[in-house]
Amino acid sequence: EAGVAQSPRYKIIEKRQSVAFWCNPISGHATLYWYQQILGQGPKLLIQFQNNGVVDDSQLPKDRFSAERLKGVDSTLKIQPAKLEDSAVYLCASSSSFTGTLYGYTFGSGTRLTVV
Amino acid sequence: DQQVKQNSPSLSVQEGRISILNCDYTNSMFDYFLWYKKYPAEGPTFLISISSIKDKNEDGRFTVFLNKSAKHLSLHIVPSQPGDSAVYFCAASAFSRGGSNYKLTFGKGTLLTVNP
Numbered sequence: 001e002a003g004v005a006q007s008p009r010y011k012i013i014e015k016r017q018s019v020a021f022w023c024n025p026i027s028g029h030a031t032l033y034w035y036q037q038i039l040g041q042g043p044k045l046l047i048q049f050q051n052n053g054v055v056d057d058s059q060l061p062k063d064r065f066s067a068e069r070l071k072g073v074d075s076t077l078k079i080q081p082a083k084l085e086d087s088a089v090y091l092c093a094s095s096s097s098f099t100g101t102l103y104g105y106t107f108g109s110g111t112r113l114t115v116v
Numbered sequence: 117d118q119q120v121k122q123n124s125p126s127l128s129v130q131e132g133r134i135s136i137l138n139c140d141y142t143n144s145m146f147d148y149f150l151w152y153k154k155y156p157a158e159g160p161t162f163l164i165s166i167s168s169i170k171d172k173n174e175d176g177r178f179t180v181f182l183n184k185s186a187k188h189l190s191l192h193i194v195p196s197q198p199g200d201s202a203v204y205f206c207a208a209s210a211f212s213r214g215g216s217n218y219k220l221t222f223g224k225g226t227l228l229t230v231n232p
Binding site for chain 2: 004033040041042043044045048056091093104105106107108109110
């Protein structure tokens with residue numbers, strides 16, 4: 001099966017600019033996650049979708065970050081305006097259901113964002 | 117508040133020897149634990165998991181041990197191979213509690229280097 005697709009792979013923007021990341025999960029996977037991984041740290045969950053509904057966005061900085069998952073398939077994560085501390089790898093992951101946790105999520109390769 | 121801790125940022129071992137990666141957790145609600153492996157410029161990939169009802173799970177060269185009373189788990193790789201060189205993340209969830217508790221909380225990772 002095809003993996004989790006993410007684009008772009010790399011992005012460099014100036015602070016206060018906006019940026020958007022796209023994720024296409026594995027076909028049929030109902031649960032989708034966006035994680036932020038800052039250099040030297042583990043991935044941190046930003047938002048979790050079940051189909052097109054939000055399950056958990058408690059760690060999403062809602063003043064600047066937004067995410068949507070239209071039609072329960074693809075998802076977009078947006079940052080507006082970006083800050084220097086947003087420099088990180090943004091990882092998208094999907095699983096077939098909540099029980100995907102048993103076998104782990106399938107992660108995409110991530111988008112490396114550099115804010116200058 | 118770091119609920120999953122990997123206190124060794126790096127570990128270096130000789131090919132053929134045992135690699136032992138450690139992880140400690142503080143949240144007593146965690147009942148499912150996973151190890152992920154990450155190569156540069158790739159997303160994390162699931163390696164092995166263990167439920168809190170077990171104290172050991174083995175898969176080929178990889179064995180995970182869980183000590184609930186000490187809130188400690190470890191990953192043993194025997195024998196270690198140069199291809200095992202990667203960052204290893206420990207992750208945990210409160211799986212049995214359902215809902216948003218299925219989310220994974222990650223440690224900061226340990227860089228394993230296996231020298232030929």
